[in-house]
Amino acid sequence: MNTMKTALSLLVLYVTVYSAIAKYIPKTGRRVPQTLSRGWGDQLIWAQTYEEGLYWSRSRNKPLMVLFHLEDCPHSQAFKKVFADDDKIQKILDEDFIVLNLMYETTDKHLSPDGQYVPRILFVDPSMTVRADINGRYGNRLYAYETGDTPQLLGNLQKAKKLLKSEL
Amino acid sequence: MNTMKTALSLLVLYVTVYSAIAKYIPKTGRRVPQTLSRGWGDQLIWAQTYEEGLYWSRSRNKPLMVLFHLEDCPHSQAFKKVFADDDKIQKILDEDFIVLNLMYETTDKHLSPDGQYVPRILFVDPSMTVRADINGRYGNRLYAYETGDTPQLLGNLQKAKKLLKSEL
Numbered sequence: 001m002n003t004m005k006t007a008l009s010l011l012v013l014y015v016t017v018y019s020a021i022a023k024y025i026p027k028t029g030r031r032v033p034q035t036l037s038r039g040w041g042d043q044l045i046w047a048q049t050y051e052e053g054l055y056w057s058r059s060r061n062k063p064l065m066v067l068f069h070l071e072d073c074p075h076s077q078a079f080k081k082v083f084a085d086d087d088k089i090q091k092i093l094d095e096d097f098i099v100l101n102l103m104y105e106t107t108d109k110h111l112s113p114d115g116q117y118v119p120r121i122l123f124v125d126p127s128m129t130v131r132a133d134i135n136g137r138y139g140n141r142l143y144a145y146e147t148g149d150t151p152q153l154l155g156n157l158q159k160a161k162k163l164l165k166s167e168l
Numbered sequence: 169m170n171t172m173k174t175a176l177s178l179l180v181l182y183v184t185v186y187s188a189i190a191k192y193i194p195k196t197g198r199r200v201p202q203t204l205s206r207g208w209g210d211q212l213i214w215a216q217t218y219e220e221g222l223y224w225s226r227s228r229n230k231p232l233m234v235l236f237h238l239e240d241c242p243h244s245q246a247f248k249k250v251f252a253d254d255d256k257i258q259k260i261l262d263e264d265f266i267v268l269n270l271m272y273e274t275t276d277k278h279l280s281p282d283g284q285y286v287p288r289i290l291f292v293d294p295s296m297t298v299r300a301d302i303n304g305r306y307g308n309r310l311y312a313y314e315t316g317d318t319p320q321l322l323g324n325l326q327k328a329k330k331l332l333k334s335e336l
Binding site for chain 2: 023024025026030031033034035036037041042043045046048049050051052055084085087090091094102103104105106107
């Protein structure tokens with residue numbers, strides 16, 4: 001009986017303390033915090049902004065991959081799945097690249113050499129040169145990739161990995 | 169015996185399929201994905217970049233709060249705790265503001281009127297005017313806040329909530 005009472009007291013204490021430290025919860029209910037990966041590779045360390053990506057790229061002497069996408073674009077969503085599930089792509093990105101995914105365009109026009117479509121992938125050298133020479137398979141959207149294009153992307157990652165002559 | 173065999177077959181199938189779809193894991197071990205909140209309020213919907221924050225601010229006619237911080241700055245970390253645990257601050261931010269936290273400076277000098285120290289909080293009106301008139305308690309670092317300054321911050325949030333005459 002005493003044990004029962006103690007257990008009950010502990011439970012009441014637990015609930016009281018828990019309520020006291022409970023954090024803000026929106027009226028519409030608890031939300032799942034958004035990750036920086038946005039599903040493009042949960043094990044990669046994503047830069048948050050272009051400025052941050054450029055800083056890491058220069059300081060670690062690794063090329064930067066900038067990926068533009070939209071949550072309500074079916075092409076982006078389909079490509080995201082093959083991209084995130086491709087172990088070779090994820091491994092080379094993790095080991096040899098600085099990665100950034102963006103849903104909003106930056107003010108830098110060098111990142112949209114032929115328009116602001118999505119999904120679109122640009123590479124930037126540590127010397128801060130946008131590698132406009134590294135492109136996909138579509139003449140009218142040079143930096144677009146579709147679900148069948150992971151071999152092309154892997155080839156481009158190998159190409160981008162060989163840095164231009166660094167100006168640093 | 170047959171049931172046992174079936175169960176075993178199913179287990180083997182499960183393990184095989186699971187291994188086949190297992191995603192990339194870094195050599196250094198599995199990582200916890202970084203959230204956009206970075207601990208400043210997991211229930212808030214954080215913008216990723218300044219461009220994104222400005223877009224949301226204009227389109228929803230809500231002021232933007234830009235918070236600069238660093239993971240290895242003890243002042244930032246101490247202030248983060250009181251900031252994230254303050255229900256009033258979290259509630260007003262969730263309901264009436266667009267929020268952005270950054271660890272790297274933007275190229276916009278209007279966001280560092282008196283220097284690039286952290287932690288530092290600036291407000292931007294939907295008309296894209298930086299509200300340099302809304303500041304904290306320190307004359308030498310006008311936009312700095314310390315752990316005891318949550319009442320001051322709450323007052324500033326109330327002030328920023330009253331929008332300037334919109335130019336839109």
